[in-house]
Amino acid sequence: MDLLRDLLDKQVVDRNQVKIGKVDGLVVELRRDLPPRIVAIELGSITLARRLGARPGRWMVWLVVRLGGKRHAKPHRIAWKKVRDVGVDIKVDVDVHRTTIFDWQDWLRDRVIGRIPGA
Amino acid sequence: MKKLLEISLGIVTSVGGFLEVGSMTTAAQAGATFGFTLIWAILLGTICIIFLVEMAGRFAAVSGHTIADGIRERFGFNTFLWSLLATLLVNFMVMSAEIGGVAIAAELATGIGFQWWALPVSFLAWLFLWKGTFGLIEKGVAILGLVTLCFVVAAVMLKPEWRQVAAGAIPSLPEHDAASYWFIAVSILGASISPYLFMFYSSGAVEDQWDKTYLGTNRAIAGLGMSFGGTISVGVLIVAALVLGAHGISQVDDYHQLPLLLLPTFGFWGFVLFVASLAIACFGAALEIGLQQAYLVAQGFGWTWGEDRKPREDPGFCSVYTVSLLLAAMPIALGLDPLKLTIFSMAVTAASLPLTVVPFLFLLNDERYVGEHRNGVISNGAVIFIIALGFVLAMVTIPLQTFGGS
Numbered sequence: 001m002d003l004l005r006d007l008l009d010k011q012v013v014d015r016n017q018v019k020i021g022k023v024d025g026l027v028v029e030l031r032r033d034l035p036p037r038i039v040a041i042e043l044g045s046i047t048l049a050r051r052l053g054a055r056p057g058r059w060m061v062w063l064v065v066r067l068g069g070k071r072h073a074k075p076h077r078i079a080w081k082k083v084r085d086v087g088v089d090i091k092v093d094v095d096v097h098r099t100t101i102f103d104w105q106d107w108l109r110d111r112v113i114g115r116i117p118g119a
Numbered sequence: 120m121k122k123l124l125e126i127s128l129g130i131v132t133s134v135g136g137f138l139e140v141g142s143m144t145t146a147a148q149a150g151a152t153f154g155f156t157l158i159w160a161i162l163l164g165t166i167c168i169i170f171l172v173e174m175a176g177r178f179a180a181v182s183g184h185t186i187a188d189g190i191r192e193r194f195g196f197n198t199f200l201w202s203l204l205a206t207l208l209v210n211f212m213v214m215s216a217e218i219g220g221v222a223i224a225a226e227l228a229t230g231i232g233f234q235w236w237a238l239p240v241s242f243l244a245w246l247f248l249w250k251g252t253f254g255l256i257e258k259g260v261a262i263l264g265l266v267t268l269c270f271v272v273a274a275v276m277l278k279p280e281w282r283q284v285a286a287g288a289i290p291s292l293p294e295h296d297a298a299s300y301w302f303i304a305v306s307i308l309g310a311s312i313s314p315y316l317f318m319f320y321s322s323g324a325v326e327d328q329w330d331k332t333y334l335g336t337n338r339a340i341a342g343l344g345m346s347f348g349g350t351i352s353v354g355v356l357i358v359a360a361l362v363l364g365a366h367g368i369s370q371v372d373d374y375h376q377l378p379l380l381l382l383p384t385f386g387f388w389g390f391v392l393f394v395a396s397l398a399i400a401c402f403g404a405a406l407e408i409g410l411q412q413a414y415l416v417a418q419g420f421g422w423t424w425g426e427d428r429k430p431r432e433d434p435g436f437c438s439v440y441t442v443s444l445l446l447a448a449m450p451i452a453l454g455l456d457p458l459k460l461t462i463f464s465m466a467v468t469a470a471s472l473p474l475t476v477v478p479f480l481f482l483l484n485d486e487r488y489v490g491e492h493r494n495g496v497i498s499n500g501a502v503i504f505i506i507a508l509g510f511v512l513a514m515v516t517i518p519l520q521t522f523g524g525s
Contacts, residue, residue, distance in 0.1 A: 009192045009199075011184075011421050022191060022421035043421075051196050088182060088487060105422070108434040118250055119430040119437075 001086065003038070011089045012043065012078075020096045024048050027077065040077040041090070043101060047075040068103060076101045122336060129340035130347055132261040133172070136319060137348025139404035140220035141213065141310035141465045143397065144458065146352045147380065148371045149303050150359025152296070155279075155287030158353055160304045162288055164311025165349030167508070170501040171476065173341035174483050174494065175317040179324035180333045182488040186321045186475075187418040189482040202474045203419050207412060209471045210315050212464035214408040214447040218244075219457025220401030223374045224394045234454045241448035244405050248440050253326040253426040256410070260403035267400055269392045270354035273384040277361045284357060298522040305512055305519060306462055309469030311349070312505070315411045318475070322414040326426060334492065355380070374458050405444075413439040463520070470516040472509030476502065 001007065007023055014020050025042035049060030064072045076099065078092050085091040096102055113119050142161075149157035175186050184192070191199040222236035247256060293300035320341075329337070358380050359371070365383075368376055377397075381389030410426060417424035417436045430437040451457060479502045483494040494502070 004195075009195050011188065011192065019421055019423045022196075022419075024196065048196055052200070088184065105434050108438060109431050113430050113434040113437055116249070116430070 006086060007041070007090065010086075012041070013089045013091050014094050014096045015092070016095065018096050020092075020094075020101055021076075023090055025051070025075065038080050040079050041083070041092075043076045043078070050075075072100065072103070126336055126339045126343075128258060128261065129336065130344040131265065132257050133320070133340055133344025134261065134264055134267070134348045134351065136316050136404070136407055137168070137311075137345060138264065138267050138351050138400045139310075140217050140397070140401045140457070140461050141306070141313070141468075142348075142352045143220075143355055143400065144371070144461050145303060145306045145310045145465055146355040147359040147363070147377060148462075149307060150356040150361075151363040151368055151371050152303065153293065153300055154360045154364065155283050155357065156291055156293070157300070157304060157307060158284065158287035158356060159290045160307040161311060161349055161352045161356065163290075164308045165345055165352075167308075167312045167501070167505050168316060169341050169345045170498060171312065171317045171479065171505065172320050172345060173338055174479055174498060174502070175321035176324050176329070176337035176341060177334060177492055178482055178489060179321040180329040180337055181331055181490060181492050183325065183330075184488065185325055185414065185418050186318050186478070186482065187415050189488065190478045191419045191421075193481055193485065194478065199419055202478075203415060205471055205474050206314060206318075206415060209464070209468055210408050210412055210415075211443065211447055212460065212467060213313070213315065214405055214412070214443065215450045215455075216457060216461040216464050217401045217405040217408065218448055219451045219455075219460055221398050221405065222451055223457055224398035224401070227375070227378055227390075227394050227397075233457065234452050237448040237451035240402070240405070241444045244402065244409060245441060245444045247406055248409055248426070248444075249430060249437070251426070253323070256406050256426065257323065260399070260406060263399045264403055266392065267351050267396045269381065269385070269396060270351055270358055273381055273389075274354040274357040276384050277358060279357050279361060298519060301515065302466070302519040302522075305469050305516055306465040308508070308512060309465035309467070309472075311352070312472060313468055314471065314475040315408050318415065319407050319411045322411070322418070331492075358384075372458070405447075409440045409444050409447075412443040413437070466516045466520055469509075469512040471513075473506060473513055476505050476509055480506065 003026060008026060010023050012020050012023055021043040023041045024044060025047035026038060027040040027042060029037045029039045031037060046057065046060050046064060050057035061073055078094055082093045083090060084093050146161065149160070178189065179185055190202060218237055218240050219233065221240045222233040225231070225236040225240070226233040324337070362380050362383055363371070363376065366379060371377065378390050378393045381393045385392055413436045414424060416439045422435045423433045424436045425433065450460065480499065483489060483498065483502070486493065
């Protein structure tokens with residue numbers, strides 16, 4: 001598998017076929033005397049901002065902590081062993097509602113969108 | 120039978136996307152100033168958009184992914200981000216122009232200044248997106264949009280010299296005002312080959328759950344639908360050439376000149392038909408662009424999206440169109456001239472084409488997405504031609520804007 005071509009930026013779908021984001025980053029473990037091994041995929045704005053450069057990455061961490069608190073200071077990670085299928089979509093054995101990935105969407109729903117009549 | 124119904128509905132729908140404030144205005148300007156001589160630009164634009172729409176539909180039907188998905192997945196986030204920002208900006212200007220078009224129609228109908236209508240129009244559009252389903256928006260706009268056929272009827276009833284009309288289909292050099300001629304040509308191409316149109320079409324194919332069995336339907340809708348839209352644009356151009364010229368108007372620089380278009384043919388009802396056509400075509404386009412903004416962001420970042428869901432199921436998606444519609448109403452509410460904005464945004468659209476068309480060359484030849492339904496020689500040739508055209512347009516737009524813009 002070509003990681004950049006077949007994995008990075010692909011659509012991630014959870015156990016219940018919910019679109020939860022794109023593969024925004026990859027986490028690779030470098031091991032002594034052994035080939036590197038991929039351990040997790042990363043999702044979220046911090047990872048994306050880091051791809052633009054170190055400084056945007058720091059700004060995004062600051063912003064996200066301001067908005068969502070300390071527990072959002074690190075990018076969302078999904079362990080590689082949870083990945084079930086790598087095709088046009090990346091299927092993972094995770095329930096997105098048990099993660100913090102959709103916290104901001106939940107906030108938006110509860111505080112803004114849900115309060116508008118007809119939502 | 121079901122397929123046939125689907126195809127006819129699809130054709131009508133694509134007219135809704137094709138005809139909007141940009142194509143109406145640029146066609147009217149071309150007709151008033153240059154007679155039939157710019158018909159070729161509409162034809163060229165229509166042929167290009169047929170190819171792009173067919174490919175966008177094929178890509179979505181085979182892969183289940185939209186063009187925006189494809190750009191992000193195939194070219195990575197950094198490339199995607201720039202094309203996202205450029206497209207959002209262009210769409211913002213076009214959407215503002217569409218809201219302006221509806222506001223002008225409301226002003227013509229009521230006499231109350233257009234800037235007062237910007238926010239109500241934008242709110243009404245938001246309400247449609249908030250409560251409506253994809254089918255309602257797609258089909259409702261499409262069927263009401265048939266009123267624009269009155270331009271074709273008027274064009275035929277005015278009995279133009281068909282030989283001259285045919286001569287206009289062949290590109291020719293201008294006899295006067297060369298800079299203005301080419302600027303209008305560029306604007307017509309920008310109005311016909313709109314990125315939002317083919318991006319929206321690919322999202323629509325996913326919303327309507329197209330699969331490989333829709334490839335034939337897709338081809339028919341792309342070909343016939345866009346030709347149908349182009350025909351109406353040509354109708355507007357012919358009517359403008361015959362009517363505005365006869366009234367001594369050789370340059371359209373004010374929307375208040377335009378209701379004149381249909382008066383000689385339909386009398387008072389011509390006024391009503393014009394106002395209705397402008398309002399419906401622009402309102403439909405504003406809805407589609409509003410959705411397209413949300414599709415673009417949601418698909419690019421991999422969120423859940425879909426117009427058929429309730430807003431609480433995809434809050435991110437809904438927030439994008441809510442904010443977009445509100446922002447797009449602002450320039451008009453502040454009194455920016457909708458006509459100037461329209462012309463300007465069509466030229467900018469033309470200049471932005473390379474950004475959205477280059478990916479077609481890669482995506483439609485990528486077997487992982489489209490498998491055996493890859494582009495053939497003709498489609499690839501068409502994409503390369505459109506990319507080249509896009510680069511030329513991008514280069515000449517700014518100088519022409521300076522010398523030929525009204």
